[in-house]
Amino acid sequence: MARTGRRPGTSSSREEILAAARSRFATDGYDGATIRGIAASAGVDPGLVRHYFGSKEHLFVESMEFPVDPAVMVKQLIGPGLDGAGERLVRFFLETWDAPDAPFVALLRSVTTNEQAAEMLRQFLTREVVGRVAASLDLDRPELRASLAASHLVGLAFVRYVVRLEPVASADRETLVAQVGPTIQRYFTADDGPWQ
Amino acid sequence: MARTGRRPGTSSSREEILAAARSRFATDGYDGATIRGIAASAGVDPGLVRHYFGSKEHLFVESMEFPVDPAVMVKQLIGPGLDGAGERLVRFFLETWDAPDAPFVALLRSVTTNEQAAEMLRQFLTREVVGRVAASLDLDRPELRASLAASHLVGLAFVRYVVRLEPVASADRETLVAQVGPTIQRYFTADDGPWQ
Numbered sequence: 065m066a067r068t069g070r071r072p073g074t075s076s077s078r079e080e081i082l083a084a085a086r087s088r089f090a091t092d093g094y095d096g097a098t099i100r101g102i103a104a105s106a107g108v109d110p111g112l113v114r115h116y117f118g119s120k121e122h123l124f125v126e127s128m129e130f131p132v133d134p135a136v137m138v139k140q141l142i143g144p145g146l147d148g149a150g151e152r153l154v155r156f157f158l159e160t161w162d163a164p165d166a167p168f169v170a171l172l173r174s175v176t177t178n179e180q181a182a183e184m185l186r187q188f189l190t191r192e193v194v195g196r197v198a199a200s201l202d203l204d205r206p207e208l209r210a211s212l213a214a215s216h217l218v219g220l221a222f223v224r225y226v227v228r229l230e231p232v233a234s235a236d237r238e239t240l241v242a243q244v245g246p247t248i249q250r251y252f253t254a255d256d257g258p259w260q
Numbered sequence: 261m262a263r264t265g266r267r268p269g270t271s272s273s274r275e276e277i278l279a280a281a282r283s284r285f286a287t288d289g290y291d292g293a294t295i296r297g298i299a300a301s302a303g304v305d306p307g308l309v310r311h312y313f314g315s316k317e318h319l320f321v322e323s324m325e326f327p328v329d330p331a332v333m334v335k336q337l338i339g340p341g342l343d344g345a346g347e348r349l350v351r352f353f354l355e356t357w358d359a360p361d362a363p364f365v366a367l368l369r370s371v372t373t374n375e376q377a378a379e380m381l382r383q384f385l386t387r388e389v390v391g392r393v394a395a396s397l398d399l400d401r402p403e404l405r406a407s408l409a410a411s412h413l414v415g416l417a418f419v420r421y422v423v424r425l426e427p428v429a430s431a432d433r434e435t436l437v438a439q440v441g442p443t444i445q446r447y448f449t450a451d452d453g454p455w456q
Contacts, residue, residue, distance in 0.1 A: 173373055175422060175423065176365060177372075214419060215418070216415050
């Protein structure tokens with residue numbers, strides 16, 4: 065890794081990079097922020113940011129304490145092929161958010177109270193989630209398919225964790241996987257009915 | 261309408277009833293609040309509350325500026341039978357929230373920042389929306405069916421109006437009706453696959 069005379073990495077520079085990232089993502093949006101700009105804000109070399117966090121996408125996930133890394137998620141889900149991807153996606157999503165300290169409510173709160181947060185999330189989801197999933201779909205209107213699937217999952221989480229509407233709130237995970245998985249699967253692979 | 265010696269209704273008593281209702285719903289929850297208690301808080305006769313607002317459900321809808329009256333919605337949707345109810349529901353829901361001043365973001369914000377608001381919404385949706393729709397469904401697990409349908413619609417609204425994720429944010433209404441309607445319909449009427 066190149067050294068430029070700036071101070072070498074310490075555990076506190078990792079925290080400073082995360083703080084700088086949160087600030088730059090909020091100011092510049094997900095698309096506008098760059099590893100170089102975040103490194104400059106933190107007073108470190110861009111190589112150190114890449115050393116700790118790899119990609120901008122992963123830095124965003126870490127800085128927002130986002131519990132899902134879409135790069136990992138999409139690879140696990142779509143990698144084995146589209147068969148069963150709907151159920152795998154619902155199971156992965158619920159396993160992540162069912163964790164007792166998952167910051168789903170905090171994330172929703174910041175998005176509904178802060179226009180910058182909504183814009184940042186929009187850019188991130190567009191590029192890293194909808195974009196990746198859509199690229200794996202072989203049918204017409206892949207972005208519409210991917211974003212409708214996303215809308216169902218977000219709503220499922222809202223009803224389960226925020227409003228806690230029964231019986232969804234207490235349903236065991238595999239019940240929801242069995243019921244919602246095929247719906248997501250149809251968004252990914254149906255080419256009959258309205259998708260013709 | 262009975263007169264009890266309290267002051268007769270004026271346009272300001274209507275506003276006072278709404279203010280008292282907001283306060284009692286927040287304090288006592290949707291289930292715990294009563295027309296009698298709200299009337300007492302407002303210093304009016306319960307008959308006046310019923311005269312202005314009819315039912316507790318309608319008073320809640322008005323006091324929260326909730327853009328949908330579930331009693332009206334469910335009747336329009338399910339009244340003609342379950343055939344096509346999925347598409348009718350998606351169309352009605354989007355027509356309501358597409359209105360430029362629909363307070364969807366404000367509603368979500370209060371639910372994510374305020375535990376009382378979440379509890380109030382939970383009780384209201386359970387009794388007036390999921391309960392009513394489930395009562396119209398003739399198959400196993402009607403509450404699960406109704407609440408999964410609700411979760412998709414809530415998520416659709418979140419993605420369209422709050423995150424404004426494309427292409428859902430700009431899709432014309434009938435495109436979404438055509439794509440999401442059949443999904444909702446399956447939750448209402450499918451009895452194959454996972455619903456066996």
